[in-house]
Amino acid sequence: SAPLDYAMTQNNRGNVLQALATLAEEDRAARLRQALSAYDEALRFYTPTSAPLDYAMTQNNRGNVLQALATLAEEDRAARLRQALSAYDEALRFRTPTSAPLAYATTQNNRGTVLQALATLAEEDRAARLRQALSAYDEALRFRTPTSAPLDYAMTQNNRGNVLQALATLAEEDRAARLRQALSAYDEALRFRTPTSAPLDYAMTQNNRGTVLQALATLAEEDRAARL
Numbered sequence: 259s260a261p262l263d264y265a266m267t268q269n270n271r272g273n274v275l276q277a278l279a280t281l282a283e284e285d286r287a288a289r290l291r292q293a294l295s296a297y298d299e300a301l302r303f304y305t306p307t308s309a310p311l312d313y314a315m316t317q318n319n320r321g322n323v324l325q326a327l328a329t330l331a332e333e334d335r336a337a338r339l340r341q342a343l344s345a346y347d348e349a350l351r352f353r354t355p356t357s358a359p360l361a362y363a364t365t366q367n368n369r370g371t372v373l374q375a376l377a378t379l380a381e382e383d384r385a386a387r388l389r390q391a392l393s394a395y396d397e398a399l400r401f402r403t404p405t406s407a408p409l410d411y412a413m414t415q416n417n418r419g420n421v422l423q424a425l426a427t428l429a430e431e432d433r434a435a436r437l438r439q440a441l442s443a444y445d446e447a448l449r450f451r452t453p454t455s456a457p458l459d460y461a462m463t464q465n466n467r468g469t470v471l472q473a474l475a476t477l478a479e480e481d482r483a484a485r486l
Contacts, residue, residue, distance in 0.1 A: 262312075265303035269316050272296035276323055287330050293323045306352065311361075314352035318365050321345035325372055336379050342372045355401065360410075363401035367414050370394035374421055385428050391421045404450065409459075412450035416463045419443035423470055434477050440470045 275293035279286045297320040304313040321342040328338035346369040353362045370391040377387035395418040402411045419440040426436035444467040451460040475485035 261303040262309060265300040265309070265312065265316075268296045268300035269304070269312070269319065272300065272316075272319055272323065276319075276326070279326065287327075287332065290323055290327050290330070294320065294327065297323065310352040311358060314349040314358075314365075315361070317345045317349035318353070318361070318368065321349065321365075321368055321372065325368075325375070328375065336376075336381065339372055339376050339379070343369065343376065346372065359401040360407060363398040363407075363410070363414075366394045366398035367402070367410070367417065370398065370414075370417055370421065374417075374424065377424065385425075385430065388421055388425050388428070392418065392425065395421065408450040409456060412447040412456070412463075413459070415443045415447035416451070416459070416466065419447065419463075419466055419470065423466075423473070426473065434474075434479065437470055437474050437477070441467065441474065444470065 272293040275289050275296060278284050279289035279293065297316050300316045301313065301320075303309075304316050306313055324338050324342035324345060327333050328335045328342065346365050349365045350362065350369070352358075353365050355362055373387050373391035373394060376382050377384045377391065395414050398414045399411065399418070401407075402414050404411055422436050422440035422443060425431050426433045426440065444463050447463045448460065448467070450456075451463050453460055471485050474480050475482045
């Protein structure tokens with residue numbers, strides 16, 4: 259009777275099932291799988307032809323639930339992460355800088371997160387995946403700006419700092435340069451992640467900043483005592 263409204267409600271149902279999966283008293287695995295089914299059902303009618311931006315939104319949501327499923331012990335982590343990457347890439351066919359710049363940035367940020375996760379897998383090219391993640395975060399920051407979305411901008415800067423720290427562990431990278439770039443990213447995030455605006459996110463970034471300062475303290479050219 260109403261295929262696009264049906265798809266919208268299935269997408270919304272997927273969102274609430276993802277939220278339920280965060281509750282301690284819920285069966286996390288079951289709720290996540292139900293959310294995935296709801297998104298897949300929505301995609302029967304949200305198609306690139308019928309509703310391209312809604313299709314892209316649902317693909318993005320689907321990527322999020324696939325990333326969450328990848329954290330479950332009983333799931334195939336590698337397979338779920340690759341499925342999530344494919345969902346984000348599919349969303350980006352229609353979430354473009356022109357059609358939906360902030361939504362495009364959100365999906366690029368999500369893509370960076372899944373690429374970082376893929377970099378932890380033994381069968382993946384760690385260096386390549388980390389560099390792809392950095393590119394995704396940099397692309398997100400073209401549209402997530404201090405003016406357009408300050409807290410999202412800060413989140414992506416924090417994520418960028420994390421991937422820069424990871425890149426600093428690679429033999430072929432300039433360790434000192436990457437660590438200093440990570441520190442700059444965390445400092446930039448803290449312009450907007452404040453004790454007032456986002457106290458727990460502020461604390462997380464301060465913790466990450468502490469980690470990179472400890473790493474900087476190991477460098478011969480740094481003032482070890484000052485960094486510590």
